[in-house]
Amino acid sequence: MNTVSSTRHGLVSRVVILVALMAFAVLPLLSMLTAALAPQNSTPPGLAWPEDPQWQNFADAWTAANFLALFESSVLIVLGVVPAAVAMAAAAGYGLAQLDVPGGRFVNALLLVGLTLPFEALITPLYYNLRDMGLLGTRWAVILPLIGLLMPFGVFWMRASFLRVETALTEAAELDGATPWQIFRQVQLPLAVPALSALTILFFLATWNQYLLPLVLIDDPTMRTVAGGLGAFQGEHGTNIALLCAGSLLIIAPSLLVFLFFQRHFVKALLQGAVK
């Protein structure tokens, strides 16, 4: 029972635990992959490499899922939501942290209401309001409400970031005669880049994975987000396991690739976003 062998033993068992956890995280996706390669309309086993992998299932699913249209739609919705939401959150966060906004405490209290608000609490009136605005069925029906729904978290996030900036910096700029806009652009914004990029990632995830809003507010699945389109795809091809699994993997592949490519930033942003 010398210490060297007992620490080595500890190390091995720790690695084993970690590997088991990792396996648990990826098993459902692996099971999907092997099922996706089985002959269509067959009943594949849960997890076994097929003898004759049917790679063309992915090509069929590409067409069946209308992949290009769906992908384009998701990108359009993300481009509609994320830059605008980040800009508005940054401006409001700056105002609340650094400028003496009249009624600032009231604004904070109002935003606090929305911080834990489930989307389900708004979906019914949103449906009727957007119908009356004539926006139902268009991408605006998802973009506009989502910006509003992201505001509480975004503003608090940016406000916390701007509160950390020393007031001496702003005051020095003020004495030099800089307007709030110049101070914002040239002093504050450069300092806020890490907070801004984390917020961008969090907003991207919230938009890309959004399911309830597109499901209710946009009839045409090809105009929805990836998550919304995925739901519709399951509805149509739920019985064809191979095609369903191939299509689902195709549809989630972009998020997986983006995540793996920027994984450092994703993990950091998610951890930070959680702790705030």
Added chain:
Amino acid sequence: MTRDAGTRPPGHLVRRPTVGTPDPGPPPGPHPARRRRRPARRWSALLWVAPAMIMYGVFVLYPLGQSVQFSFYEWDGIGPATPAGLDNWRAIFTEPELLGSVLHAFVLIFFYTVLPVSLGLVAASLIRELRIGAFNTTARVVLFVPQVLPPVAAGIAWTWMFSTDGLVNQTLSAVGLESLTRAWLGDFTFALPAVGVIGFWLSFGFCTVLLLSGVGKIDPSLYEAARLDGAGRVAEFFAVTLPGLRGEIAVCATIGTIAALASFDVVQIATQGGPGYQTMVPGVEIYRLTFLEQQVGQASALAVFLAALVLLVIWPIQRLGRHE
């Protein structure tokens, strides 16, 4: 690149005279304008907050008010609404279907919060101090995958896992437990726990990584002190690890609890509330009542109740986490 931008002293930007800026001249009054601002500037500060607040007001606060208002009416979404007093609210506590959906959401809290946090704590304290570079990074990334996928994808993947031919039954058969195999999501007894497992899968990796990073921040001297006091692994866990992770636990619990109470995506994809109403949760019930049964008033009452419930449950968790 982000780091550079964050640390670069922006002094040179401040000093640079900017074209178009009027010369401020000598500051008016006896005191130079330090913290005091001119009223005109104060009011123009509102412009910074306005866009965010307009979007928030139009698409969140106003609809929220409408939800409250709708909850006192009976309305099919088309014809005229008739006042219903407290009927919709009373129904939440008397109709088994509605009350059941709320209770199911609380059962899900166990799977979305209690299980991932407890198992995450065990995992984090076992893996603590495991510093083998590349492997650690890989582990973080892999454990994070469920968190970045759309929950809808988790719903689809696990519907397949839980199906008659899926991996869960395949594994049971392989170890000789063939008698236990079933269509899990269609089983009256096991459908809700099965949905819970999906939620567990979604939150477990994230909790573990968050707790692991928290463990890394605990002062190692605390562990040394505990060891000198003769603490065993278990005592060490309760004396050092658990208190040190208070904040992280509160975060996991908050996120998990909101995800459980306000669950929609996974349940709608995996079971749509069935079989029967065995997995019905408030989120799916609100959707169903509004868009399939045209009971807008009842849906709104449940929606407002759900929002209040989330606040009520989150409050104590947040307080526990703050108390450091």
